[in-house]
Amino acid sequence: MIEEQGRVVAVEPGAVWVETLRKSTCSSCSVKAGCGQGLLEQIGASSRRGYVRALSNLQLRVGDAVMIGVREDLLVRGSLLVYLLPLLGLFSAAVLVEQMGASEPWVILGALLGFLLACCAVRWRSRITAGDPALQPIVLRALLAGAATAF
Template structure:
């Protein structure tokens, strides 16, 4: 389980909205100078606050510190879906167009169509599974008042 500390900013029946502070490990990375994330870190974009809806069966109030978690396999599957599927769509349709003997401009347009189609498929899948409780972050535990990090 991947865990993150946050603070409750809103309470709903069965869920809470948690504010987290986005952190970056760019200061310890050896290639931080050549990375877009490192540039954003230098510009101060990594210190922004993020808001996450997490399922909770605990009685929480606004301002409570909590630990939220998401399963590792969900993160890996989601990353593969978001990053790999559009690339597979791009390359597979481009190769198919090449095998059909289309000219280069048509291969490029076909590749873009495959990329956009795969992106639409990812978006459809995310909307289809958005309400699935098994795929949602959850509140693992509440923090004591003295142990919560200031937000």
Template sequence: MIEEQGRVVAVESGAVWVETLRKSTCSSCSANAGCGQGLLDKLGVSGRRGYVRALSDLQLAVGDAVVLGVREDLLVRGSLLVYLFPLLGLFASALLAEQLGLAEPLVILASFLGFAASWFGVRWRSIRTASDPALQPVVVRALLVGAAGLI
């Protein structure tokens, strides 16, 4: 399970909203001087806070420090779905248009249409599975009061 610390900002029935600080590992990378992400990290753009809804059966209050958990397989499957599926749609539609003997501008248009259709498919699946409890982050544990100052 992948874990991240955060602070509770709102409490719902069976869930909490948690504020997390987006961190970057650019300071430890050897290529950070020539990288756009490293430049954004130095400018403070990547230090924004994110808000995550996490399932919880613990009695928590606003301001409590917690540890969130996400299963590794969900993260890998989600990454493949979001990044790989639209690219496969782009290439598959371009190859299909090429095999049909269409002109180059139509092949390019078909590739963009395949990308868009795949992206809409990913978006539809995301909306359809958003309320599935098996796919939600969960609060693994609450941290001690002294640990809340780290966030």
């Protein structure tokens, strides 16, 4: 289980909205001067807070510190779906169009269409599974007031 600490900002039946503090490793990276993420971090352009809806059967109030969790296998499967499927669509369509004997501009267009089709498939899958409770973050436990970090 991947865990993250946060603070409850809204309560709804069976779930809470949790504000988390995004952490960056840019201060310890050796190439931070040449990295776009490091530059955004320096000028403060990246949002430091994230909001997550987490399922909960605990009696929580706004302002409570909580620990939320996501199963590792869900994170890995989601990453593969979001990153690998569009690349497979791009390369598969490019190879298919090239095998049909098309010229290079048509291969490029086919690759782009394969990429877009795969992206649409990822979005469709995301919409179908968005309401599945087994795929949602959950509140693992409420934290004591002294154990919470400043938000």
